[in-house]
Amino acid sequence: MVWFADVALKIGQRVPLPDTVRFMYGRGEVGPARRHVEGWGVLVELPAVIQTLDLVAAGELDLQDVRAALAKVAAAMERTELDAHEAENGETLTPELLRCQGDCPRCLANYDTIRVRHAESARRRARALDPGLYPVAVTNSTVHRVTCREVARTHRSPRFDSDTDDDDMFRHEVKSFTHRGITYELPHAPLTADEYDRWRAERTGPHGGLKYRLCKICDPAVPLA
Numbered sequence: 001m002v003w004f005a006d007v008a009l010k011i012g013q014r015v016p017l018p019d020t021v022r023f024m025y026g027r028g029e030v031g032p033a034r035r036h037v038e039g040w041g042v043l044v045e046l047p048a049v050i051q052t053l054d055l056v057a058a059g060e061l062d063l064q065d066v067r068a069a070l071a072k073v074a075a076a077m078e079r080t081e082l083d084a085h086e087a088e089n090g091e092t093l094t095p096e097l098l099r100c101q102g103d104c105p106r107c108l109a110n111y112d113t114i115r116v117r118h119a120e121s122a123r124r125r126a127r128a129l130d131p132g133l134y135p136v137a138v139t140n141s142t143v144h145r146v147t148c149r150e151v152a153r154t155h156r157s158p159r160f161d162s163d164t165d166d167d168d169m170f171r172h173e174v175k176s177f178t179h180r181g182i183t184y185e186l187p188h189a190p191l192t193a194d195e196y197d198r199w200r201a202e203r204t205g206p207h208g209g210l211k212y213r214l215c216k217i218c219d220p221a222v223p224l225a
């Protein structure tokens with residue numbers, strides 16, 4: 001969110017400006033371009049910066065001290081923002097997470113995992129185009145006709161339009177997976193008749209108990225085998 005702080009700006013050992021300086025926290029108000037530079041997410045009252053630069057030019061302030069003072073205010077404001085978010089939402093954000101666009105080191109380590117899921121999605125979607133060869137589609141424990149509307153729903157998610165690892169949707173998916181443990185639902189898996197037989201055998205107990213169920217919408221056929 002956006003909020004303000006009026007700061008008696010301490011530079012070096014003193015407070016050289018006659019008035020407090022208004023800072024604004026609002027990372028949504030600035031783009032991501034400088035997210036790895038100190039101070040990102042914080043805006044500052046510009047004339048106070050001009051005044052400060054005038055004092056540097058006059059030899060009254062040290063430039064490194066000014067830089068450190070501004071960065072310190074920004075870091076403190078970000079800390080406040082993170083603490084407030086945790087208090088309100090019960091979710092711990094970190095400076096790393098604020099800056100991540102699916103491109104932090106932890107995310108980059110997961111690109112292959114998401115690529116594998118995309119490849120599996122593509123394989124399943126291609127199979128669904130041939131309902132003669134792949135008559136049913138399954139989740140872990142439910143069987144559908146491959147033509148069931150519930151199967152179709154899982155096969156047409158807009159994220160499947162993004163099959164590269166160089167677009168926002170892919171990076172967002174990596175970030176959700178890495179930092180929040182969220183994975184999108186895979187399309188239901190179309191099976192051949194033989195695969196369906198094996199799938200059912202794996203889910204049938206020694207006394208004939210079934211560990212799967214049939215979709216009530218499409219009422220798929222179960223071979224007597």
Ligand SMILES: [Zn+2]
Pocket residue numbers: 100101102103104105106107108175178179
């Ligand atoms: Zn990340």
Ligand SMILES: [Zn+2]
Pocket residue numbers: 143144145148149150151215216217218219
């Ligand atoms: Zn169904």
